[in-house]
Amino acid sequence: MDKKHYLFAGFMLFSMFFGAGNLIFPPLLGMEAGAAFIPAVTGFILTAVFLPLLAILAVTLSNNGLLEIGQRVHPLFGLVFAIIIYMSIGAFYGIPRASNVAYELGFVQMFNVEGTLALFTFSVVFFILTYLFSINPKKVVDYVGRILTPALLAVLAVLFIQAFRTFQYNDAPVTDKYEASPFLSGFLEGYFTMDAIAALAFGIVIINGLKSKGAADKKSLVQGTLTAGLIASAGLMIVYLSLGWIGRVLPVDQPVTDGAEIIVIASQLLFGSSGSIVFGMIILLACLTTCVGLTSACASFFHETFPKFSYSFFTTVFVGTGFVFTNFGLAVILDIAVPLLVLIYPLAIVLISLSLFQHFFQESRKMYVYSVAVTSVFAVYESLNAVGIQSNELNAGLSYIPLHDNGLGWVLPALIAAAFGYFAEEKREDVEYESKAG
Known part of the structure; x- marks a missing residue:
């Protein structure tokens, strides 16, 4: 199997993990941890990067992925637990959450419009794009790995480079949350990214993508998954450290409530009025790649579990359900x-x-x-x-x-x-x- 396919699979895995939630956690950690940034971000990386990598490997090493892992407890438990996992991170939560964040922090920031009609119009366009990118499972790795992820990384790189050139590293206070045990607090913060759960779903997408590129036996799949996982993990570590550093050094006097606000302020300080556009592009790309990955993962699982229904049928179901739940509001x-x-x-x-x-x-x-x-x-x-x-x-x-x-x-x-x-x-x-x- 060509090594470039490992690279694209790694890009895809990175982009599926790196959703809006991952974007807003590290900056807030950096700001709140202050002088304890190093131990705090180390704990965060363990649960936000290392644990999902282990989950991907666990799925690959199992003959039937998440379903088999749960069936080691009991066959019925395995089926029910797998369905709950996919529905919770898919149509009922993960997909509509990502699309709502894309709307509130991306679309609204870029175009300064909001309301029920604006959300409905945005979600129509957003889910049409999600459907088009997800409908062919063999092309998901190519679409995300070759197109969406490089675009996301390019926009992030512009933000990071300008931040490193502009902001200065100064002393910063440590908030109560990180004062007693910054490592454990950071560890728990990474826990709530919930990427370990998402990894149980994403594994099947990576496996199917590698199979379509010629990885036929178990050894090739494990090697390909491990390589892709390491590439994704390296990318996530760099991005988390950079985002955390921006939160750590951002010169603000007013109180900040979340990481999204930190990135909005940083974008505006670095790029002026165009900062909202830069931030909006980052959010939109991050959320779109996550939704594409989740839709493909859920449709693949349900098609393999209930083969009477096609992959395209389940893709339509998850896109439609995600669209409906999105319009309920975040x-x-x-x-x-x-x-x-x-x-x-x-x-x-x-x-x-x-x-x-x-x-x-x-x-x-x-x-x-x-x-x-x-x-x-x-x-x-x-x-x-x-x-x-x-x-x-x-x-x-x-x-x-x-x-x-x-x-x-x-x-x-x-x-x-x-x-x-x-x-x-x-x-x-x-x-x-x-x-x-x-």
Whole structure:
């Protein structure tokens, strides 16, 4: 397989990960971390870059991707969990969220128009483009890798180069959020990019793209995915460091509430009245590439799972559903999606970790069952909290679990459950072997 295809696959993977959410998190981290920028951004990169790379590898190493990973717990769990993943990051959340951000931070910034009719008109054009780029899965890598990603990188490069030439590095205060533990705070900030979940969906797009270019066997697919993943990871690291640095050195006196506002201010300071156009182009390209990747990933999965319906049929369904949800507005989408995302993210991390673990050690079904069962209890609890159903007594009791206050109370119990399940199954197999030998 030609090495240039690895490069284009890497560009595509980068652009699918780099959506609007990824664009606005690093600048705010840089501004809030201040003098603690280095440890904070290091933690951020671990969860925003390294964890999604592991997820892509886990999908590639599994014969049937995300579906097989979940089926190691139970066949029904595998199917239901995969459908929830694809629907949550696809038509019900990821696609309409990206298109709404493209409208609010891109289209409105560039043309200074807003309202219901403006959103409707924008979404019509946006989703026509998404459909045209997504309709042929074999061409997705070419479209995104050859056209959209280079355009996105070119606009970002203009912003970064001008920022490095203009802004000066000075002392900056550390906010309370990053003062006690900047590394852990940055680590958790990267966690909420939710790219690890998206990676479970994007894996199938990269695999299909590599297959269409001649990667037929497992070794070639793993090599191609790893190469593309490393290219994407390198690109993301450079962009995150640059965006974080802009937030770190931006000379502002007024309070800033989010990363989008930081980039708007930086664009205006660097390019004057044309700054809104530069920022708007970055947002529009980032969101379009993300929507193309998500649409293709979701359509590919559902076509392979339900082959009676064509890829083009599912592409139309996801584009149409995304269009409808987009016109509900971003606030409504976030209110509906947050409890679901809080529920599935811990489960996704556990499954990714165990899937990689089993390729180095003996496979254990109990390891999956026990750890996922324990994680599910914590995930359901956090999901209920997200919708306002809480118990002060239970909260007080769980507060003794390490990292619970950070929303990561499931980590240690899941690890203990996985270890218990692994050794329990290993002991049972030893007993069965000795019984047969006797």
